[in-house]
Amino acid sequence: GENVEQHPSTLSVQEGDSAVIKCTYSDSASNYFPWYKQELGKRPQLIIDIRSNVGEKKDQRIAVTLNKTAKHFSLHITETQPEDSAVYFCAASKPGNQFYFGTGTSLTVIP
Amino acid sequence: DTAVSQTPKYLVTQMGNDKSIKCEQNLGHDTMYWYKQDSKKFLKIMFSYNNKELIINETVPNRFSPKSPDKAHLNLHINSLELGDSAVYFCASSHDIGNTEAFFGQGTRLTVV
Numbered sequence: 765g766e767n768v769e770q771h772p773s774t775l776s777v778q779e780g781d782s783a784v785i786k787c788t789y790s791d792s793a794s795n796y797f798p799w800y801k802q803e804l805g806k807r808p809q810l811i812i813d814i815r816s817n818v819g820e821k822k823d824q825r826i827a828v829t830l831n832k833t834a835k836h837f838s839l840h841i842t843e844t845q846p847e848d849s850a851v852y853f854c855a856a857s858k859p860g861n862q863f864y865f866g867t868g869t870s871l872t873v874i875p
Numbered sequence: 876d877t878a879v880s881q882t883p884k885y886l887v888t889q890m891g892n893d894k895s896i897k898c899e900q901n902l903g904h905d906t907m908y909w910y911k912q913d914s915k916k917f918l919k920i921m922f923s924y925n926n927k928e929l930i931i932n933e934t935v936p937n938r939f940s941p942k943s944p945d946k947a948h949l950n951l952h953i954n955s956l957e958l959g960d961s962a963v964y965f966c967a968s969s970h971d972i973g974n975t976e977a978f979f980g981q982g983t984r985l986t987v988v
Contacts, residue, residue: 782971796973796974796975798976798977802916806981807965807979807980807981807982808918808965808979809979810976813976827878827960851916853918857973857974858973858974859971859972859973859974860972860973860974861972862908862920862923862930862931862972862973863908863920863921863971863973864976865917865918865920867915868915868916868917870916871944
């Protein structure tokens, strides 16, 4: 099955700085890569996703990049704000198969 | 209107008891999931159902039995609860399996004492 690795496990940044979270996957057939944000005591919620036919996708301060050859994808958050503090999960999947989640990154934005 | 709702939100019970968690989605999705999130925050898939049929059953003890009476509901019954079952259990749904956004319920924090 798929194996998704996520780094770092914890990340602290100053407010206004950028944050980058990286994931690798093992199954070359995976073609859907969502990112979820989970605030303390809340449910995971999708913040951005990318499919394998696209190399980069942006949504305001959030961007995701995908390198299919190297089988890795990254989440970039620019101009971080305290409300960005949360646990972020990457995931990989393919049609007909379940989501495989990374182990999560706890992001703390220091005011 | 809550898209994916699960009850109860908190559940405290003694070892050896049997308990159920209910999940309902009003999104018209075909696929529903149960995830277990332990204290280290790892989201582990337990079961996936598509159109009321079990698609994926990861390595989960037989004490855990999902039931899907219809596409909108996926309940989780747990027999003979153990201390290690303490975790947050999330129900989720998606339009199809593995290819579109999954919507999560608010979670059920199960504490076994």
